[in-house]
Amino acid sequence: MMTNKINTTAASAVLGCVADDVTGATDLAINLAQGGMRVIQWLEIPTLDDLQVHAVDAVVVALKTRSIAPSDAISQSMAAIEVLRDHGCQRFYFKYCSTFDSTEQGNIGPVAEAMMDALDVKQTIFCPAFPRAGRTVYQGHLFVGDALLNESGMQNHPLNPMQDANLVRFLTHQVTRPVGRLSYRDLADVGRATESLQTQQLDGIAHVVVDCVDDSQLQTIAAAVSDMPLVTGGSGLARYLGEAYRKSGLVDEHRAASKLPSIPGRSLILSGSCSQATNRQVAKAKSFCSTWQLDVLEIARDPSGYQRRLAAWAEACDPRRPLLIYSTDDPEGVRSVQQALGQTEAAQVIESFLGKVAMDLTTDVGVRRLVVAGGETSGAVVRDLGIRALKIGPEICAGVPWTQSIGTQPLAIALKSGNFGDDNFFHTALEMLA
Numbered sequence: 001m002m003t004n005k006i007n008t009t010a011a012s013a014v015l016g017c018v019a020d021d022v023t024g025a026t027d028l029a030i031n032l033a034q035g036g037m038r039v040i041q042w043l044e045i046p047t048l049d050d051l052q053v054h055a056v057d058a059v060v061v062a063l064k065t066r067s068i069a070p071s072d073a074i075s076q077s078m079a080a081i082e083v084l085r086d087h088g089c090q091r092f093y094f095k096y097c098s099t100f101d102s103t104e105q106g107n108i109g110p111v112a113e114a115m116m117d118a119l120d121v122k123q124t125i126f127c128p129a130f131p132r133a134g135r136t137v138y139q140g141h142l143f144v145g146d147a148l149l150n151e152s153g154m155q156n157h158p159l160n161p162m163q164d165a166n167l168v169r170f171l172t173h174q175v176t177r178p179v180g181r182l183s184y185r186d187l188a189d190v191g192r193a194t195e196s197l198q199t200q201q202l203d204g205i206a207h208v209v210v211d212c213v214d215d216s217q218l219q220t221i222a223a224a225v226s227d228m229p230l231v232t233g234g235s236g237l238a239r240y241l242g243e244a245y246r247k248s249g250l251v252d253e254h255r256a257a258s259k260l261p262s263i264p265g266r267s268l269i270l271s272g273s274c275s276q277a278t279n280r281q282v283a284k285a286k287s288f289c290s291t292w293q294l295d296v297l298e299i300a301r302d303p304s305g306y307q308r309r310l311a312a313w314a315e316a317c318d319p320r321r322p323l324l325i326y327s328t329d330d331p332e333g334v335r336s337v338q339q340a341l342g343q344t345e346a347a348q349v350i351e352s353f354l355g356k357v358a359m360d361l362t363t364d365v366g367v368r369r370l371v372v373a374g375g376e377t378s379g380a381v382v383r384d385l386g387i388r389a390l391k392i393g394p395e396i397c398a399g400v401p402w403t404q405s406i407g408t409q410p411l412a413i414a415l416k417s418g419n420f421g422d423d424n425f426f427h428t429a430l431e432m433l434a
């Protein structure tokens with residue numbers, strides 16, 4: 001049950017966002033910042049006192065709810081929404097993956113419906129499109145580049161293989177209320193888009209999947225939904241919310257983005273993503289990094305022995321070269337590990353090991369610059385490092401900024417969604433700090 005306590009201090013953020021994973025949250029945060037909003041990203045649910053300390057327009061709370069049981073995802077998301085609402089947020093954003101990562105059981109639909117109930121909202125949109133990163137939606141079908149979602153490599157995802165690109169059909173499995181579509185034809189102007197949403201609401205359509213193939217359509221969608229209390233989607237839409245909220249008087253001025261973190265120290269790349277993009281990026285990074293490929297079965301057998309060997313190796317490496325430690329593998333490698341350990345156990349073994357590696361190497365060998373590839377992987381790493389919040393810096397590639405941890409002994413951190421970035425991503429990221 002939500003409480004009715006509303007905080008109305010001047011410091012309240014207008015927009016409260018809940019993201020279902022950490023890289024997704026960072027992606028959302030950089031897009032909001034590029035739209036001129038001041039943003040803070042929390043890596044755990046903040047307290048009301050935490051929220052009073054930072055004067056921002058948008059608060060992004062990163063959860064790790066994408067691949068857990070729907071009931072757990074709902075309860076964590078509700079806890080986040082409650083604190084954001086009590087803080088005084090007037091608009092809410094549920095961020096999930098631009099590739100709609102979920103299964104027929106959830107968690108996108110069930111979490112969205114729970115948020116709608118909590119906020120007393122009759123209709124929301126589903127807008128995963130992020131054209132700058134190649135994610136578009138046409139006739140309700142999600143494309144990654146020029147491939148349908150289910151032919152894009154996402155059909156082999158280790159945790160949520162995506163086998164249906166038709167979002168209207170797929171979302172219908174996850175929700176209890178009717179699903180409609182805002183067609184690209186109605187995105188010709190804001191008035192038409194608004195009218196289509198209103199007509200659908202009168203027809204009882206609660207969930208509207210939004211077509212969108214370019215940024216001008218995102219701009220139209222943002223203007224059409226600026227009064228909607230709750231929107232859901234990828235990060236693309238967020239880029240234009242600042243402008244829409246400024247026009248409707250919710251946010252005052254356009255704020256400049258933050259600077260690069262200036263933090264000396266060793267660089268470490270940790271990669272647990274098995275996406276096609278990350279496989280290519282890891283292959284490229286081997287040329288300029290000291291490299292260690294994890295043997296997952298050996299970690300499962302003797303985690304502490306393996307951790308000691310890895311730490312000794314890192315200690316002995318040339319400190320001027322970045323360290324690259326990865327479990328990234330092709331679908332065949334992933335299958336064989338999952339057959340031996342089970343899907344969930346394999347993920348847990350790797351995530352908890354990479355978290356420990358991050359702790360060891362930041363504590364013992366002077367790592368202060370950290371790049372992590374993979375949403376679940378990033379979630380595990382920042383949790384184990386005990387980082388509570390991030391300041392958002394400039395963009396490395398679409399959807400991935402440099403960030404700086406807030407607190408004593410800050411780290412420069414880049415959290416990369418598995419699918420994002422070109423083949424030279426790791427090099428580009430570290431060169432920016434050189």
Ligand SMILES: Nc1ncnc2c1ncn2[C@@H]1O[C@H](COP(=O)(O)OP(=O)(O)O)[C@@H](O)[C@H]1O
Pocket residue numbers: 158159272273274275296327328329333334335337338346347348350351373374375376377378416417418419
């Ligand atoms: N070699 C591997 N075999 C099996 N599972 C793996 C392997 N490497 C990583 N994983 C698991 O696959 C999942 C990848 O998810 P994630 O980190 O979110 O990456 P992405 O951003 O590409 O989705 C993680 O749970 C990770 O622990």
Ligand SMILES: O=C(O)[C@@H](O)C(=O)COP(=O)(O)O
Pocket residue numbers: 021023024025027028096097098099234235374375376399416417418419
């Ligand atoms: O929207 C996106 O594509 C990303 O922001 C995202 O959610 C990242 O998820 P992972 O691919 O699991 O890192």
